[in-house]
Amino acid sequence: MTFDHLGKRFGAVEVLRDFNLQVQPGEFLVLLGESGSGKSTALRVFAGLETASAGRILIGERDVTNVLPKNRDIAMVFQSYALYPHKTVAENVAYPLDVRGLPKPQQHEQVLAVAKQVQLDGLLDRYPRQLSGGQRQRVALARAMVRRPSVFLMDEPLSNLDAKLRGHMRAELKHLQQQLGITTLYVTHDQVEAMTLAHRVALLDKGVLQQLDTPARIYNDPANLFVAGFIGAPPMNFLRGALSGGWLEGAGFRVPTPVTASLAEGVLGIRPEDCRIADGGALQGEIYAVELIGDHTLVTLHIGTHKLTVKGAKDFDQAVGRRVGVAFDPGAAFVFDGATGARVR
Numbered sequence: 001m002t003f004d005h006l007g008k009r010f011g012a013v014e015v016l017r018d019f020n021l022q023v024q025p026g027e028f029l030v031l032l033g034e035s036g037s038g039k040s041t042a043l044r045v046f047a048g049l050e051t052a053s054a055g056r057i058l059i060g061e062r063d064v065t066n067v068l069p070k071n072r073d074i075a076m077v078f079q080s081y082a083l084y085p086h087k088t089v090a091e092n093v094a095y096p097l098d099v100r101g102l103p104k105p106q107q108h109e110q111v112l113a114v115a116k117q118v119q120l121d122g123l124l125d126r127y128p129r130q131l132s133g134g135q136r137q138r139v140a141l142a143r144a145m146v147r148r149p150s151v152f153l154m155d156e157p158l159s160n161l162d163a164k165l166r167g168h169m170r171a172e173l174k175h176l177q178q179q180l181g182i183t184t185l186y187v188t189h190d191q192v193e194a195m196t197l198a199h200r201v202a203l204l205d206k207g208v209l210q211q212l213d214t215p216a217r218i219y220n221d222p223a224n225l226f227v228a229g230f231i232g233a234p235p236m237n238f239l240r241g242a243l244s245g246g247w248l249e250g251a252g253f254r255v256p257t258p259v260t261a262s263l264a265e266g267v268l269g270i271r272p273e274d275c276r277i278a279d280g281g282a283l284q285g286e287i288y289a290v291e292l293i294g295d296h297t298l299v300t301l302h303i304g305t306h307k308l309t310v311k312g313a314k315d316f317d318q319a320v321g322r323r324v325g326v327a328f329d330p331g332a333a334f335v336f337d338g339a340t341g342a343r344v345r
């Protein structure tokens with residue numbers, strides 16, 4: 001499935017600009033971005049629920065830009081599951097087959113098969129109000145699956161669930177997609193969901209694709225400052241200063257960098273998990289806060305005018321206000337152009 005130079009505007013508001021994305025057959029691709037970045041709009045244009053202002057939508061080789069939604073052979077799962085409250089689980093799941101006019105016995109057979117796959121087979125006679133959030137989500141999923149679409153579109157399908165259930169359903173979804181192998185475009189603003197579910201992640205900012213890559217490469221090799229700052233929790237640390245001869249020099253620090261370029265406005269990025277508190281480290285600062293997370297601590301330091309977070313050992317217990325060193329391997333750091341945000345290599 002392909003977005004080909006897609007543009008979408010609502011009146012004067014341009015939501016998507018020259019958006020190009022190709023999802024491979026069988027791929028689970030996650031469209032990730034902040035609220036308002038245009039994720040749902042991209043999905044809705046693909047589904048035909050919104051018209052494209054420019055460009056084309058292809059499913060395989062077929063141009064569906066002007067094809068009615070119901071003839072596009074896709075199934076969509078929404079954040080609000082949009083179940084029919086007065087229909088049972090079985091009737092909800094059977095609905096798309098009923099619309100197609102499939103005889104009842106065949107409907108029943110197919111509903112049963114899908115219900116087994118998402119573990120709803122004991123709940124077929126219940127009504128949506130008699131189900132938990134996770135079970136409702138599975139009904140919505142089953143109703144999409146029963147159509148055997150060539151493409152699944154999912155818009156934040158887990159965001160109504162509590163954290164624990166979300167983690168559980170995430171694993172279920174991944175397992176299911178691996179089994180079914182249906183091409184899936186999945187929208188979320190949750191980076192953990194994106195990293196864990198996706199074969200590839202497409203990171204969107206204000207309607208513009210910033211990077212399209214595997215989760216590992218998005219994390220290990222960010223294309224620009226935006227991607228570097230978006231992926232990772234707690235976020236990557238950034239130090240601003242002048243770049244020259246393999247060093248970055250800023251207010252109260254001078255650190256080695258992995259590049260030799262010279263720039264008046266440079267940014268060095270280093271992840272909290274790649275820093276450690278160490279005597280004689282390249283950076284010196286005062287401890288500002290220590291937070292025990294469980295298996296590790298987060299130590300926040302003041303370094304000149306910068307704040308820097310270090311992932312520390314779980315038994316880290318040095319006092320606030322104490323002056324300590326921070327060390328990191330320059331090879332684990334990233335450098336960006338402070339003016340444009342572009343990666344400097």
Ligand SMILES: Nc1ncnc2c1ncn2[C@@H]1O[C@H](COP(=O)(O)OP(=O)(O)OP(=O)(O)O)[C@@H](O)[C@H]1O
Nearest residue numbers: 010013015033034035036037038039040041042189
């Ligand atoms: N029908 C519409 N008319 C005008 N503007 C719209 C319309 N639909 C969406 N927008 C605008 O387009 C932008 C992108 O919206 P969209 O719903 O695609 O964002 P999103 O990435 O899905 O965000 P969220 O994570 O909050 O769901 C927003 O600024 C929104 O206000």
Ligand SMILES: [Mg+2]
Nearest residue numbers: 039040041155
């Ligand atoms: Mg949305």
